[in-house]
Amino acid sequence: MEEAGQSREEISVQTPSSCPNRVGRKCSLSGTAGLTGREGQVARGSRDDSSPQESCYPLRNMISKSRLKLLAMLTLVLLVMVWYSISREDRYIELFYFPSPEKKEPCLQGEAERKAFKLFGNYSRDQPIFLQLKDYFWVKTPSAYELPYGTKGSEDLLLRVLAITSYSIPESIQSLKCRRCVVVGNGHRLRNSSLGEAINKYDVVIRLNNAPVAGYEGDVGSKTTMRLFYPESAHFNPKEENSPDTLLVLVAFKAMDFHWIETILSDKKRVRKGFWKQPPLIWDVNPKQVRILNPFFMEIAADKLLNLPMQQPRKIKQKPTTGLLAITLALHFCDLVHIAGFGYPDAHNRKQTIHYYEQITLKSMAGSGHNVSQEALAIKRMLEIGAVKNLTFF
Template sequence: MEDPGGSCEVTSGSRDESSSPRVTPPLAIKMIKSRGKILGVLALFLVMVWYSISREDRYIQLFYFPLQENKTTCPVGEVEKKAAQLIANYTRDRPLFLQLKDYFWVRTPSLYELPYGTKGSEDILLRLLSVTSYAMPESIQSLKCRRCAVVGNGHRLRNSSMGETINTYDVVIRLNNAPVHGYEQDVGSKTTMRLFYPESAHFNPRRENDPDTLLVLVPFKPMDFQWLEAILNDKKRVRKGFWKQPPLIWDANPEQVRILNPYYMEVTAAKLLNLPMKQPRKVKQKPTTGLLAITLALHFCDLVHIAGFGYPDSADKKQTIHYYEQITLKSMATSEHNVSHEALAIKRMLELGLVRNLTYF
């Protein structure tokens, strides 16, 4: 029987060597060399893949720490000990929020004006603090271990599926007007505190927060106090003095409103970013709300994890910077924030093990 190639089939009973196909020595050598080249290229490719993965693993090990802590154990004192290595004269004795009693009789007047102090704003603070509060909810204050997640607004949260993990923390701190509605799978739904300033306030705080969420005003300028006073007391709205029009109607419960102690802005600027407290008006730089939130957590929590921090590479003009909107890094060019300087500060925290990262940085 003939095979399709035209060669004869050899029966098992006979072996006709003359009819068997032969490979001449030169052809065999060529085949061996060809296979050797293929194997060599394959080996080189595998080495390159291994190196790339190994390099990525080293990067991830440095700046990405998946959640592994056991809830039954608490690293009490670890944050304080490591924070003292980074923040000179670190202390937890300062209150997180401004208190009314401090403005009836100011024993130590603030050295700085806003955003690093309250010098010159004492009168309006008396009025504001009489209708707001300063207390931390007892359910948080009494925790033996305060496990905190600071959720940034970065693009890295998109499609991260981090929502369930974020919701497991005792304290979840969010920033500005970043939404949770519609993004729960990636960013979670729990919000213990939301830091904001007038221009970044969500027009409907009840939509994007829990009923008991603390709405923490970060005061950058005196006009911020005037905006809040007008809103809470339903006075004539302040329209000038803002780089962007803040909400004219802001339906918030005054009992949930807090005013952040400017001390933490001072610590962030002076001790993490080495910024002078008094700067020429034309070159003013201020910390972002995100870095400020991390600083706040370092002074209150026993465990600090972050998610959604980090900006795209400066050469990438098209990558969006937030998980919920399409603005790019170009929008930061005119801001008063030095994002590369802040990235170095956060990387230093990661290297010290002071904070841990739930998303890539």
Template sequence: MEDPGGSCEVTSGSRDESSSPRVTPPLAIKMIKSRGKILGVLALFLVMVWYSISREDSFYFPLQENKTTCPVGEVEKKAAQLIANYTRDRPLFLQLKDYFWVRTPSLYELPYGTKGSEDILLRLLSVTSYAMPESIQSLKCRRCAVVGNGHRLRNSSMGETINTYDVVIRLNNAPVHGYEQDVGSKTTMRLFYPESAHFNPRRENDPDTLLVLVPFKPMDFQWLEAILNDKKRVRKGFWKQPPLIWDANPEQVRILNPYYMEVTAAKLLNLPMKQPRKVKQKPTTGLLAITLALHFCDLVHIAGFGYPDSADKKQTIHYYEQITLKSMATSEHNVSHEALAIKRMLELGLVRNLTYF
């Protein structure tokens, strides 16, 4: 008897079609096409997300090149396009032999030469050193990161990347302790001058960090000599009182060759070597550090450089303190001029930026 609902009895052992409804061929094809479109759109979306993330990472936080490839000679080639008479023959640090056996003639007084400071240099260089650690000097490829003090390092999470470089150069009193996630913990060289020496040399640096004095004036030599030899402290002649106690190991102290200040001023900023007292301009320690790296490293990356827009009066300029661009108004630095010099380096591919500039 025929079932009123149109179903038929299923015998045991036969296929149960009630749990798998029969689909006509045209409907099955439509479903397959629909699912294919969905999967295709999903795949395209995933590819676009991956591409966007990879582009963003490469722009803001580029990783180092493969350790097996080193652009040896590239920095020299590109630096020669920017710096007239570029050479790597000049020593990075002043040496005692140049002031003991032979009085090295210098055309300029500080900060561009040592004219008039020979006698105190004899005493100072006898208790310091000039050598670069063999672990750095012997590297076949010196990959360097120059870490500026800019606000853009705050919350950047760049610390791990910065620590991967062979040489990490830091500036002045910029702290490391407490900021490791953003700025790293490794310090190969720290450039400073007396007024910026308000940091604990043993807390903010590694035990083998080189403390590199950037001499701007003869009083800077007198301060360092008094500190290292525990003589009567020099208190006058500074725009800001330098520390009277500075726990530094003399074996780690170096005196930067003023030649690099001359190159920075004359060849990157086109400043005259002799300026009227009232309108003196000098390079910042940051630009000087980049110049130093261009004469020593095979690869130069920078991080934390650049200032806020001049119209933004409230934005802090450093990652570790609350001073604004207003504080630069009375300085002897032309930050706009320096920004153009760094942008030129970026355009030439001479340096690479790890943070936006």
């Protein structure tokens, strides 16, 4: 009994020195559990003859080695990610974010023209931006296409409209050696963007349809150089949402669009039929502000960017959105082109609003004749080649 007691005492005394931590202590005691007397001494002796690292710490060694391997793998993955990020940084910035909209980017004359050649092929800046009356007298080569890609069959209506509107570009813009332009889309990504001050610094600010400015200046700015619209999207107050010198640019999709603007500007009997949505019947606008966009740009957007046929069955009638049309116009008119507020929610995200100013969803686009997926690919192509840069996430 005394010998057995002595063995237990020795074990309890020697265990801390041979297995100094909790893991080691469990290892030592498990090897002598239930042994007394000489058996305990033999077990203890065999334990002491072996090194503590080998007899007491096998589990700890395994854990340490596993941690080292895991740490090495994570380090390798991190290095690869850093390298990839650096190697693709320019493309990442071009596709998603423009780094510093507060800083005025240098404007290189002809830069947009050189890059847009990759998109449009036989690129030309000689096309007039707006239609003018003199081009429809004694025309030897009439337009090959009907609206919206040409004016074939609508010349008589167009002549009356051109007689009461203008085609000039403000001298302050026309005289610029290098034009810095931003096309402000209507997308929900502009909401809470705080881009208003940056947008106001561009030489030319192009807006779309009935997108409001009043109340949203902090996100979308207050300057408007051109506003592209069509009759069904003209539900805005021209004097409240625009500046006195803003150019209101009619995008004609059909002959009735010419008829509508003529009745508004000449105060004739209003047209109520022939529209997919009733346009305004009263529109307080100065005729000198109104311009008629050259259908050439709609043709280029459809043909070169979306590969749409110019001759389509009447029941299909696919066509570019006003936003893609505005970017196409900017690439023919400007030397530096930035965009903001473009991109639609994913198709499965049915609750996400598509505009920064109203609560409508992608469902409202059904039956519009716009292929938003195809347009997204076209814009990504522009971003990839650097023809345009993005102020918001796309």
